[in-house]
Amino acid sequence: MRHLLSTADLSRDAAITMLDLAEDMADVATREVKKLPTLRGRTVVNLFFEDSTRTRVSFELAAKRLSADVINFSAKGSSVSKGESLKDTAQTLAAMGADGVVIRHSASGAPRVLAESGWIDAGVVNAGDGTHEHPTQALLDAFTMRRRLHGNASRGKGLDGVRVVIVGDILHSRVARSNVWLLATLGAEVSLVAPATLLPVSTSEWPVTVGYDLDAAIADAPDVVMMLRIQAERMNAAFFPSAREYSREWGLDDERVARLPADTMVMHPGPMNRGLEISAGAADSPRSTVLEQVANGVSIRMAVLYHLLSGSDS
Amino acid sequence: MSLLVRGATLPDGSRRDLSIADGRFVESSDASATVIDADGLLALPGLVDLHTHLREPGFEQSETVLTGSRAAAAGGYTAVFAMANTSPVQDTAGVVEQVQSLGERHGYVTVRPIGAVTVGLAGERLAEIGAMAQSRARVRVFSDDGHCVHDPLLMRRALEYVTTFGGVVAQHAQEPRLTIGAQLNEGALSSELGLAGWPAVAEESIIARDVLLAQHVGARLHVCHVSTAGSVEVIRWAKARGIRVTAEVTPHHLLLTEELARGYDSRFKVNPPLRRDEDVVALREALADGTIDIVATDHAPHPVEAKECAWDEAANGMVGLESALSVVQAAVVDTGLLEWSDVARVMSSTPAAIGLLAGYDSPFSVGSPAHVTLVDPTAHRSFSTADLHGKSVNSPYLGRDLPGRVIATVHEGRPTVLDGVLLAPEQVGADRV
Numbered sequence: 129m130r131h132l133l134s135t136a137d138l139s140r141d142a143a144i145t146m147l148d149l150a151e152d153m154a155d156v157a158t159r160e161v162k163k164l165p166t167l168r169g170r171t172v173v174n175l176f177f178e179d180s181t182r183t184r185v186s187f188e189l190a191a192k193r194l195s196a197d198v199i200n201f202s203a204k205g206s207s208v209s210k211g212e213s214l215k216d217t218a219q220t221l222a223a224m225g226a227d228g229v230v231i232r233h234s235a236s237g238a239p240r241v242l243a244e245s246g247w248i249d250a251g252v253v254n255a256g257d258g259t260h261e262h263p264t265q266a267l268l269d270a271f272t273m274r275r276r277l278h279g280n281a282s283r284g285k286g287l288d289g290v291r292v293v294i295v296g297d298i299l300h301s302r303v304a305r306s307n308v309w310l311l312a313t314l315g316a317e318v319s320l321v322a323p324a325t326l327l328p329v330s331t332s333e334w335p336v337t338v339g340y341d342l343d344a345a346i347a348d349a350p351d352v353v354m355m356l357r358i359q360a361e362r363m364n365a366a367f368f369p370s371a372r373e374y375s376r377e378w379g380l381d382d383e384r385v386a387r388l389p390a391d392t393m394v395m396h397p398g399p400m401n402r403g404l405e406i407s408a409g410a411a412d413s414p415r416s417t418v419l420e421q422v423a424n425g426v427s428i429r430m431a432v433l434y435h436l437l438s439g440s441d442s
Numbered sequence: 443m444s445l446l447v448r449g450a451t452l453p454d455g456s457r458r459d460l461s462i463a464d465g466r467f468v469e470s471s472d473a474s475a476t477v478i479d480a481d482g483l484l485a486l487p488g489l490v491d492l493h494t495h496l497r498e499p500g501f502e503q504s505e506t507v508l509t510g511s512r513a514a515a516a517g518g519y520t521a522v523f524a525m526a527n528t529s530p531v532q533d534t535a536g537v538v539e540q541v542q543s544l545g546e547r548h549g550y551v552t553v554r555p556i557g558a559v560t561v562g563l564a565g566e567r568l569a570e571i572g573a574m575a576q577s578r579a580r581v582r583v584f585s586d587d588g589h590c591v592h593d594p595l596l597m598r599r600a601l602e603y604v605t606t607f608g609g610v611v612a613q614h615a616q617e618p619r620l621t622i623g624a625q626l627n628e629g630a631l632s633s634e635l636g637l638a639g640w641p642a643v644a645e646e647s648i649i650a651r652d653v654l655l656a657q658h659v660g661a662r663l664h665v666c667h668v669s670t671a672g673s674v675e676v677i678r679w680a681k682a683r684g685i686r687v688t689a690e691v692t693p694h695h696l697l698l699t700e701e702l703a704r705g706y707d708s709r710f711k712v713n714p715p716l717r718r719d720e721d722v723v724a725l726r727e728a729l730a731d732g733t734i735d736i737v738a739t740d741h742a743p744h745p746v747e748a749k750e751c752a753w754d755e756a757a758n759g760m761v762g763l764e765s766a767l768s769v770v771q772a773a774v775v776d777t778g779l780l781e782w783s784d785v786a787r788v789m790s791s792t793p794a795a796i797g798l799l800a801g802y803d804s805p806f807s808v809g810s811p812a813h814v815t816l817v818d819p820t821a822h823r824s825f826s827t828a829d830l831h832g833k834s835v836n837s838p839y840l841g842r843d844l845p846g847r848v849i850a851t852v853h854e855g856r857p858t859v860l861d862g863v864l865l866a867p868e869q870v871g872a873d874r875v
């Protein structure tokens with residue numbers, strides 16, 4: 129594997145290998161010296177055409193823990209904001225000898241264009257592209273589920289039979305897409321819950337069931353409820369009438385949380401809109417995995433960078 | 443100048459010599475005539491493209507009237523209608539006359555400017571349609587192509603007003619509110635790729651509205667680049683009711699599907715977008731049964747930097763003049779849906795009739811202007827940039843095997859392509875005014 133562009137490209141074995149590698153990386157974080165020499169002398173560029181402090185910091189920390197040199201190249205205040213093209217930026221980074229490029233872009237498919245362009249001969253990691261995919265988020269979500277379910281016995285396991293409900297703006301969510309493909313590959317049963325306006329026009333070929341009713345989904349006692357961030361601008365585009373109505377129909381409030389089985393996980397990729405898609409009570413409850421997701425994100429990104437850049441493909 | 447095209451096979455299958463002198467077909471040639479050996483070649487009437495973007499004035503980095511004319515001649519065309527979305531827009535008599543005269547000066551093809559329906563293509567008030575119609579360019583086709591005349595009242599008025607001058611409105615059918623930021627046909631693939639969908643209904647609803655408006659005001663309507671099976675149904679219904687509507691399909695919508703966009707290769711980004719297999723099948727059948735009247739290229743040149751980027755950021759459009767005949771052969775001739783005589787109709791006589799271009803109604807007959815395209819339908823080529831003669835290389839067919847090859851093109855009795863080679867400007871433009 130040279131690039132990580134989409135979770136749809138991952139076989140079950142490849143996905144489990146990556147999750148297991150992340151377990152090893154998580155162990156590093158428990159040591160006094162949280163650092164491996166593996167990528168010493170390698171250069172990783174965080175190429176962020178779109179602001180995302182969380183994801184960038186997570187990748188930066190992951191690369192540094194592997195001893196790579198890290199360059200942050202963000203759109204704001206750089207040549208990118210002055211109209212420089214993806215091609216010129218890529219060729220510039222290639223000329224500087226980047227070994228890996230972590231790219232966040234507002235256009236779906238930009239990481240694939242970069243990987244297949246011939247402009248740069250570096251491993252490409254998709255750190256979120258438009259409304260397409262966010263593969264490391266899905267990997268860290270799967271990793272988090274597996275750890276909650278199996279603890280120290282997680283290695284080698286998939287997510288067979290785990291019932292996951294993903295709630296919210298599926299249409300615009302790269303997190304949802306990456307999770308759908310990866311969770312299905314790992315054997316989970318995925319259902320999507322959203323107003324019809326926020327579902328893609330065609331999910332007939334997706335390995336999911338689709339519904340509109342969050343209460344019905346909760347009544348089915350799922351193992352995981354994953355809430356997606358709702359963006360305020362969707363209201364203005366008539367996807368739903370008001371934040372209050374959205375929250376009432378599709379928000380995970382305290383009353384709905386109380387109806388969930390005690391061991392049902394509540395997940396959120398962050399940043400959260402407390403009081404809109406998720407209540408403070410749900411976000412801060414012991415069943416919430418929000419902070420574990422953040423911590424696990426570093427382990428997953430270490431695993432991905434290690435896998436792509438250490439030449440350990442065999 | 444006189445020519446003798448020897449032993450050509452006509453679209454109806456008959457074989458004969460074509461004698462040409464002083465720009466017209468004549469009874470017989472004298473000994474001084476230049477002989478073109480057409481043994482084994484098919485003679486089509488010169489092709490007419492009702493939908494070309496020549497980009498001049500304003501976007502000369504993409505194409506000029508000269509380079510676009512050369513691309514057209516190489517593809518077997520002898521006349522092109524130049525869309526109005528230039529800069530300045532072709533919305534005044536001055537600009538359309540400029541485009542017309544550039545075409546005349548270069549001589550590769552007859553260039554017929556299309557006038558904008560609304561000022562600056564802004565969709566707010568009518569352009570000076572009368573001035574353009576009565577200018578030296580004698581504009582008869584009006585279009586805001588690239589933009590839809592979406593205001594229903596303005597569209598009604600445009601249909602009526604253009605009728606006053608015997609012209610036709612060519613509508614780019616795209617409901618703008620349903621296609622904000624649209625990138626790809628809306629369906630399973632756009633859902634998976636996370637690209638904003640361009641729903642078929644955004645095209646079909648405008649066509650449905652426009653055919654009813656055309657019926658109501660008794661005007662003629664032409665629909666540009668029909669791309670969906672549903673649009674075909676609407677047009678079939680309108681024609682059955684006697685509504686005066688004509689429609690075009692592009693070569694790419696007859697051959698390519700959205701599946702090509704899977705790798706985010708922006709060469710396949712076009713507006714309207716590539717659609718599903720079912721749409722391609724319906725469009726082919728509609729062309730065969732006459733629901734769709736013509737093939738028009740929507741030749742849309744763009745510089746490389748407009749395509750070397752992420753899908754969302756890439757320009758819409760494909761060049762198509764040089765490949766159109768081969769693509770039509772692959773899509774509807776070699777598949778048995780159309781005869782060559784049908785190709786002559788959908789690529790020459792009918793587009794000329796819709797655009798009110800004289801000289802194409804009785805091809806090959808003595809006294810008619812001599813526009814001829816000689817084709818070797820048995821040839822095969824791996825389509826490459828060497829086959830492109832315009833300024834831009836944004837062809838979706840590069841590397842694809844295509845049937846057929848244009849061997850010669852004759853425009854007004856003068857060759858523009860001979861032995862498969864495009865002639866130089868000084869050979870074509872020589873002793874013209």
